[in-house]
Amino acid sequence: MRMPSTVCCRWLAGSLALCALLLAPGLSNAAPPRGLGDPGQLIKLQLEPNVDSKGVLLRGRDGRQQLIATGIYSSGQMRDYTRKVDYKIEPEGIVQVDSVGHMTPLKDGKAIVKAIGSGLTAELAVEVTGLANDIPVNFPNQITPIFTKLNCNSGGCHGKASGQNGFKLSLLGFYPEDDHEFLVKEGRGRRIFPSSPGQSLLLTKPVGKSPHGGGKRMEVDGYEYRLISRWIEQGMPYGNPTDPFVVGIKCIPESRVMDRSSEQQITVMAVYSDGSTEDVTRMALYEPNDPEMAEVNVTGLVKTLDLAGEVAIMARYQGQVAVFRSTIPLGAEIAEKPPVKNFIDAAVVAKLDVLGIPASPVSDDGTFLRRVYIDITGTLPTESEVSAFLASTDLDKRANIIDQLLDSPAYADYFTNKWNLVLRNKRRANDDLAPTYGFHKWIWSSLYENKPYDQFVREILTASGSADDSPPVAWYREVDQPNEQVEDVSQLFLGLRIQCARCHHHPFEKWSQDDYYGMAAFFSRIGRKNIIGGNNTLRDKRIFTIDNQGPAQARNERTGKMLPPTGLGSKPYNVSPEDDPRALLADWMADPQNPFFAKSLVNRYWKHFFSRGIVEPEDDMRETNPPANPELLNNLAQSFIASKFDIKQLVRTICNSSTYQLSSLPNEYNLKDKQNFSRYYPKRLTAEVLYDAFHQVTSTNQAYNGLPSGTRAIQLPDASIGPYFLKVFGQPQADTACECERSQEANLAQSLHLLNSSEVQNKIADGNGRASKFANDKDLPAEAKIKELYRWVYSREPDQEEMQIALAHLEKHKENPKVAFEDIVWALINSKEFLFNH
Numbered sequence: 001m002r003m004p005s006t007v008c009c010r011w012l013a014g015s016l017a018l019c020a021l022l023l024a025p026g027l028s029n030a031a032p033p034r035g036l037g038d039p040g041q042l043i044k045l046q047l048e049p050n051v052d053s054k055g056v057l058l059r060g061r062d063g064r065q066q067l068i069a070t071g072i073y074s075s076g077q078m079r080d081y082t083r084k085v086d087y088k089i090e091p092e093g094i095v096q097v098d099s100v101g102h103m104t105p106l107k108d109g110k111a112i113v114k115a116i117g118s119g120l121t122a123e124l125a126v127e128v129t130g131l132a133n134d135i136p137v138n139f140p141n142q143i144t145p146i147f148t149k150l151n152c153n154s155g156g157c158h159g160k161a162s163g164q165n166g167f168k169l170s171l172l173g174f175y176p177e178d179d180h181e182f183l184v185k186e187g188r189g190r191r192i193f194p195s196s197p198g199q200s201l202l203l204t205k206p207v208g209k210s211p212h213g214g215g216k217r218m219e220v221d222g223y224e225y226r227l228i229s230r231w232i233e234q235g236m237p238y239g240n241p242t243d244p245f246v247v248g249i250k251c252i253p254e255s256r257v258m259d260r261s262s263e264q265q266i267t268v269m270a271v272y273s274d275g276s277t278e279d280v281t282r283m284a285l286y287e288p289n290d291p292e293m294a295e296v297n298v299t300g301l302v303k304t305l306d307l308a309g310e311v312a313i314m315a316r317y318q319g320q321v322a323v324f325r326s327t328i329p330l331g332a333e334i335a336e337k338p339p340v341k342n343f344i345d346a347a348v349v350a351k352l353d354v355l356g357i358p359a360s361p362v363s364d365d366g367t368f369l370r371r372v373y374i375d376i377t378g379t380l381p382t383e384s385e386v387s388a389f390l391a392s393t394d395l396d397k398r399a400n401i402i403d404q405l406l407d408s409p410a411y412a413d414y415f416t417n418k419w420n421l422v423l424r425n426k427r428r429a430n431d432d433l434a435p436t437y438g439f440h441k442w443i444w445s446s447l448y449e450n451k452p453y454d455q456f457v458r459e460i461l462t463a464s465g466s467a468d469d470s471p472p473v474a475w476y477r478e479v480d481q482p483n484e485q486v487e488d489v490s491q492l493f494l495g496l497r498i499q500c501a502r503c504h505h506h507p508f509e510k511w512s513q514d515d516y517y518g519m520a521a522f523f524s525r526i527g528r529k530n531i532i533g534g535n536n537t538l539r540d541k542r543i544f545t546i547d548n549q550g551p552a553q554a555r556n557e558r559t560g561k562m563l564p565p566t567g568l569g570s571k572p573y574n575v576s577p578e579d580d581p582r583a584l585l586a587d588w589m590a591d592p593q594n595p596f597f598a599k600s601l602v603n604r605y606w607k608h609f610f611s612r613g614i615v616e617p618e619d620d621m622r623e624t625n626p627p628a629n630p631e632l633l634n635n636l637a638q639s640f641i642a643s644k645f646d647i648k649q650l651v652r653t654i655c656n657s658s659t660y661q662l663s664s665l666p667n668e669y670n671l672k673d674k675q676n677f678s679r680y681y682p683k684r685l686t687a688e689v690l691y692d693a694f695h696q697v698t699s700t701n702q703a704y705n706g707l708p709s710g711t712r713a714i715q716l717p718d719a720s721i722g723p724y725f726l727k728v729f730g731q732p733q734a735d736t737a738c739e740c741e742r743s744q745e746a747n748l749a750q751s752l753h754l755l756n757s758s759e760v761q762n763k764i765a766d767g768n769g770r771a772s773k774f775a776n777d778k779d780l781p782a783e784a785k786i787k788e789l790y791r792w793v794y795s796r797e798p799d800q801e802e803m804q805i806a807l808a809h810l811e812k813h814k815e816n817p818k819v820a821f822e823d824i825v826w827a828l829i830n831s832k833e834f835l836f837n838h
Helices: 006-015 017-023 139-149 176-185 223-233 343-355 365-377 383-391 397-406 409-422 430-448 453-461 473-478 482-493 513-523 581-590 597-610 630-642 647-656 687-698 724-728 748-756 758-764 770-776 782-794 800-812 817-829
Strands: 042-048 056-059 068-073 078-080 086-090 095-097 102-105 109-117 120-129 246-252 255-257 263-265 267-272 277-279 285-288 294-296 301-304 309-317 320-328 526-532 538-546
Touching (some): 042 120, 056 102, 068 109, 078 255, 078 263, 139 176, 139 223, 285 294, 294 309, 301 320, 320 343, 365 397, 383 782, 397 409, 397 647, 409 430, 430 473, 597 647, 687 724, 687 782, 687 817, 724 748, 748 758, 770 782, 782 800, 782 817, 800 817
Parallel strands (some): 056 120, 255 320
Antiparallel strands (some): 068 078, 086 109, 095 102, 109 120, 246 267, 263 301, 267 277, 294 301, 309 320, 526 538
């Protein structure tokens, strides 16, 4: 086959019109969105934090407090006034407050802080103690956070396993007792110089007086320097066992509705075991879950950017986390709303109302048909199915086609492909062939028969015996280490990434090493043995049994503590010798009160259909990564539980919603929306779906070694047997439980392969392919052939311009119609309209 002509390439550009609409603003002269709109009249000022309505208590000379002044308007809006008011203290000399609301003590006593602005005043009581009698510095509460704030104990510096330049700290300060030992007892006289604190390397290096690979980290007159110096002066105390310790932190305010390109000061308060509180705003670390929506500086000042939606700011201090949520409305007028067909639409429409983001209209029949075929079965509808669907006047035809697809073997094919890869079912040796294919078949049967999801998971977790008799045992063949079992189960079935907690407290979550090894204890009774085959050769076929020797427990590698089986956030189990702890794990997961299990699955499937999870990434569901629409996630999970974990019913509910059926074409206002589902987000076809679609359009086949003729790419039981095409388009190799292993990013190799690879060229030019069939058919008019081809490729009819260009190309090559049809097929499969599900 020769390369397509210039005319055909121009025709290709014309065929991309739809994709151009997907990417271009296409805005009309609509009125600009108003955001929050007119706040009305300022009627009140409010000064916070007002702890237990008693004001603020500053302890010692290191005490400080970030104040927040809020303006309250007649419309009910609340806006940050922290930097717009003047601060006055009565009587003077007790505290001082700078222009950004940062308050520090001057002497013991009581005072009233007043915030004055726009003719209004707000007051806050403050008391200062501990300046006359110096309060001892507590190492875990006050010194360790400095190392975390300045990144000294990060994994790239002194917190890595081997330390840095002879100085080691525990990662992120999770083990302050070890840090105190490193500092006080190692290299004394160099690292710390008690008789002259300012000469200590601990201070001279970070201020730049001595060479320091980490560069300058603090100022000589700064808070951190003064506090470390005073700690050294006091003899480097660690603190008493009875001293209060941090049990949590909270953000003030917890949430706020903000305009785009606006600011909000937040305060972070640490709560101690004795009930006391302390401001740690300037010692906490901050991170937005979406950097394109907001940013935050070291003082806790949040600045929203140009995108509307919701953004969460994570605050982290001493292993504790809290979240400030900002709702950023676009404020556009909503003239029409999509029909509310179920609770999904109710939650989505309610959120769009709050944000002022108009939804796109419902998609046309052709677009919906192609979309739902791809999303449920991984296939394109046939030309005849497209014709019948477009011609049908049945009002329930969309619901009917969803039911039809869910009942088809192709549904099981497609979702088996999905689960097979994240369950890490793969062949590493020839002896793995039967277990690999057997596990794949078991997954397929489970999905086709609509086995309840909790039962599906239970049969995997509790699998015992030989893989020949119990196919889910194959999961343990690949996931054969306790740490892999804990981490894969948590990530796959609970939506939690707890890998970090294996070695230290999770930096972004509440999970500790005890939580990790409590989960590991569920797998502590797994016994393994190999079967010896003929000629005493070791066959890679393992039998998994329950070893009843000893209690079910796992050892915390750091502390040596033996931990019983314990679900995350739940009470430990007392497991009898005859019980399989894994069954208790399955019981805990399937409990309707489990906060993770159902939410994890519905979020994973939501991502499959919408290209974005309600929580994103779909397997990182933590407090510091909140859902874009909490009501939607909660209602989906409750519906899933109420259906007794019916996966097909979940898919049916999602696909029947107006939200799923919205057009992917943006309107004047929702082009930048990427988290509120105001339109369908186009997504690239996965490698297997694209390969099958290419063969369907060209009417050709691909043979796979050892598999029956007609096997499709989405039916492959083992990713390792796929051709180069699948690898270059991002097919995962089942090496991890993370769906992120599948690459959906475009690259040059993909473009070159579709444009001019011999595989693509040869199949387009195949003598039995679609281009040849059209060229050899003398009875069917050219116009009918083009319409049929468009139905195969796009599930729609060509528009007038597309028809004219195609017919002109055929006319130009009327002496060789096969070449002309090859050109047209080539152009269509290289268009983004074909490469994307929209």
